Amino acid sequence: MARFHPLRVAAVDRLTDDSVTLTFDVPPALRADYRYTPGQHLAVRRFADGDGAEIRRTYSICSPAPGPEQPGGPEQLRVGVRLVEGGAFSTYAFKEVAVGDELEVMTPAGRFTLEPAPGRYAAVVGGSGITPVLSIVTTLLEREPEATFCLIRSDRTAASTMFLEEVADLKDRWPDRFQLVTVLSREEQQAGLGSGRLDAERLAALLPALVPVPEISGWFLCGPYGLVQGAEGTLRDLGVDRHRIHQEIFHVDDAPSVSVSTAPAPEHSTVTATLDGRSGTWPVQDGESLLETVLRNRADAPYACKGGVCGTCRAFKVSGEVRMDRNFALEPEETEAGYVLACQSRPATATVELDFDR
Structure with missing residues (x-):
């Protein structure tokens, strides 16, 4: 069962003008409970001032998963938080949380994951969708020498790009095994692809030019609903089996609400x-x-x-x-x-x- 435990904030690091990372210390007695698979997330909760209402939010772990050198579990956990306008928790995390504070943190959950294994992998991410993929790709490249990864990421501008230095470091460490393609929707780049949204039409032309699509062992799609749905549809049109496509949606404001069943609701249940x-x-x-x-x-x-x-x-x-x-x-x-x-x-x-x- 997933459970909350109080964890001490060890660091608060500014990534961009609207995003931070929070690093939590994990005491030895809880490290086994907080072992995680790359790509999983943490739920964090607080009780609002005034009415004491409980506020929960989910943030993906961005650090690589602990390896054999940490058999008991992670000593620290790091998550990425992007400021959402009017967001009850993200505003608190961005403006108020300080080193030494204690936050209630749930044990890791989620199935948008990859256990390191040989093969070719690729991801299409938008905005803060880089967060779980950063953990996935770093863990994979560190532990599996027979694996490669192609990351296609979309952001508004270079200044708004989360984990810019961390991703650049991956390229420096594994230039032959890590491929990076960046698309900026609101800013021209000096080199690389032109600006604009990474929509389905653009992906249909881009993906086969970057990677041998049928040979990719797993596709990881993460970000806003429109980007993820467009990428999934493109991959299916290119003949990719749905079992090789893994997705996690961060923003669903524009997603339709469609009931899976048409059965009428009973009067009492x-x-x-x-x-x-x-x-x-x-x-x-x-x-x-x-x-x-x-x-x-x-x-x-x-x-x-x-x-x-x-x-x-x-x-x-x-x-x-x-x-x-x-x-x-x-x-x-x-x-x-x-x-x-x-x-x-x-x-x-x-x-x-x-x-x-x-």
């Missing part, structure tokens, strides 16, 4: 949930998601974004049917196997049973 070995059954109130019903009775139910993006609230549907409003976290094989996002699920039958422990 109950949800039975198993969580950390204990089960309970509760009535679902009008308009509630199944996660909200469980949270009214079990405050320890796992969640982070409540937007169908992070996958922290994934649960196995033991029985009954649900309607999922959005799903940007589960792979098709996961939904086919019976997994749902509790934050996006509403009952489509009188009874639904979920298991958060599977």
Whole structure:
């Protein structure tokens, strides 16, 4: 089970005018709990001043995963935070968090991951979508000498580009195994590709010119909804099997809300949930998601974004049917196997049973 623990802030480093990294110290007793696979994320929470409302946000780990030299787990964790206009947590992290503060941090989660293995890999990222991919590519190149990586990244301007120095360092360390292509949407570059959005039409011409598309072992797409969807569609048109495409969406404001099921909602319904070995059954109130019903009775139910993006609230549907409003976290094989996002699920039958422990 994912759990929160207080972690001390060891460093706050400014990346750009609107982004920072937070580094957390992990005490020896918790290092095994915070072992992570490259690409995973952390949920961080605070309680707002005034009404004390709980605020949770999810941020990807950008540091390489601990190797054999750290068998117990990481001594530190580093995440990237981009300032969002009006963002309750990002504003706090950007302007108020200081070294020595303690923040409540959930143990790592997420399946946008890559265990180092030989092969050719590639990523298409936009903006802060570089954050988990930085962990993925650094870990891969450090641990697997028979692997190569092509990174295609899109940013507004050079000044707004997160982890500029870290990515340049990768190119210096592994010039024969790491390929970098940068596209700026609002600024001309002295060399390389011209400015403009990295849309599907542009990707269709660019990708085959950069890499042998059919030979890529895994594609990693991360960033805003439009970029990720456009890149996925382009890859499918180029004949890439969906099992080789991995995606994580950071911004879904422009994404449609489409229910996975057309089953009518029952007049009355109950949800039975198993969580950390204990089960309970509760009535679902009008308009509630199944996660909200469980949270009214079990405050320890796992969640982070409540937007169908992070996958922290994934649960196995033991029985009954649900309607999922959005799903940007589960792979098709996961939904086919019976997994749902509790934050996006509403009952489509009188009874639904979920298991958060599977």
